[in-house]
Amino acid sequence: MLIDLHSHTKASDGQLTPSELVQRAENRQVHFLAITDHDTVDGLVEASQYIKDNNLKLQLINGIEVTTNWLNHEIHVVGVNIDPEHPELIKLIEIQKEKREQRAMEMGRRLAKANIENVYEGAKALAGDGAITRAHFARYLVEIGVAPTFPKVFDKYLSRGNTGYVPHDWVDLAHAIEIIQASGGQAILAHPDAYSLSNKWLRKLLITFKAAGGDAMEVAIGQQSPQMRLQLGLWSKEYDLLASQGSDFHFVGRWRDLGKSLFLPEICQPIWHNWTACQSVE
Numbered sequence: 342m343l344i345d346l347h348s349h350t351k352a353s354d355g356q357l358t359p360s361e362l363v364q365r366a367e368n369r370q371v372h373f374l375a376i377t378d379h380d381t382v383d384g385l386v387e388a389s390q391y392i393k394d395n396n397l398k399l400q401l402i403n404g405i406e407v408t409t410n411w412l413n414h415e416i417h418v419v420g421v422n423i424d425p426e427h428p429e430l431i432k433l434i435e436i437q438k439e440k441r442e443q444r445a446m447e448m449g450r451r452l453a454k455a456n457i458e459n460v461y462e463g464a465k466a467l468a469g470d471g472a473i474t475r476a477h478f479a480r481y482l483v484e485i486g487v488a489p490t491f492p493k494v495f496d497k498y499l500s501r502g503n504t505g506y507v508p509h510d511w512v513d514l515a516h517a518i519e520i521i522q523a524s525g526g527q528a529i530l531a532h533p534d535a536y537s538l539s540n541k542w543l544r545k546l547l548i549t550f551k552a553a554g555g556d557a558m559e560v561a562i563g564q565q566s567p568q569m570r571l572q573l574g575l576w577s578k579e580y581d582l583l584a585s586q587g588s589d590f591h592f593v594g595r596w597r598d599l600g601k602s603l604f605l606p607e608i609c610q611p612i613w614h615n616w617t618a619c620q621s622v623e
């Protein structure tokens with residue numbers, strides 16, 4: 342049974358439409374797929390309609406990836422089994438959307454001062470109606486030849502301390518967990534190894550996340566070393582968090598794909614251990 346609880350569509354910085362994403366997941370025999378766009382649930386309606394219209398076997402899990410602030414670090418919290426119509430969640434999404442918009446305009450102004458013009462407009466055109474992210478800025482800057490690759494453009498222009506970086510003001514980590522759970526969902530600490538934290542700070546984050554009522558942490562991310570997967574599994578046990586897995590799929594590429602290389606170390610208690618829908622599928 343293939344389970345993938347982290348993926349993106351054009352509703353944020355993914356490159357497939359929700360319909361294309363669920364069709365790809367079906368083709369790859371994923372049974373459970375969570376769509377978890379950055380600070381938006383806009384892709385879910387189209388995805389579930391497509392699943393119905395085309396009689397897919399795939400079960401869609403309503404999700405979101407909330408960008409949060411913890412001690413000035415940007416920490417991502419995935420919510421699964423959320424109610425996308427819950428008023429508190431809708432309010433949070435509206436606030437985050439406005440923050441994204443303001444930040445994007447400020448990024449544009451800062452880049453213009455460095456003589457790179459019209460980047461906001463370029464990124465906005467790539468984002469369309471979706472949530473505007475730094476990934477759209479990165480794509481645009483690569484397109485116009487300012488930097489050759491995504492990692493390079495982040496290193497030079499978009500990560501903390503660089504010209505296009507704008508200090509953030511996202512929802513507080515604990516508050517995001519609260520809202521995800523108020524909407525009926527479970528809160529998962531996304532890709533704990535991706536924050537450039539030392540082990541000491543990562544442990545602090547895990548303690549805070551658990552104390553704030555967080556449910557789970559991502560352990561299997563697909564593209565990772567066996568040692569890292571095991572280490573994350575051990576931490577999930579140590580800090581009494583359930584274990585989750587997700588590809589964080591954004592686009593069709595060489596390494597990452599929906600459902601690819603996703604399995605948990607045996608010591609882990611999966612987040613889906615008590616999901617009734619999962620018991621009936623083998």
Ligand code: AMP
Nearest residue numbers: 354379408473474475476491492495591
């Ligand atoms: P944002 O939430 O607007 O700050 O955008 C973050 C998104 O940009 C992430 O979800 C990734 O898709 C992408 N991203 C962030 N850092 C990097 C990086 N160093 N290299 C490539 N993509 C990145």
Ligand code: MN
Nearest residue numbers: 349354476591
């Ligand atoms: Mn992204």
Ligand code: MN
Nearest residue numbers: 406417531532
């Ligand atoms: Mn993330």
Ligand code: MN
Nearest residue numbers: 347349406589
């Ligand atoms: Mn993600």
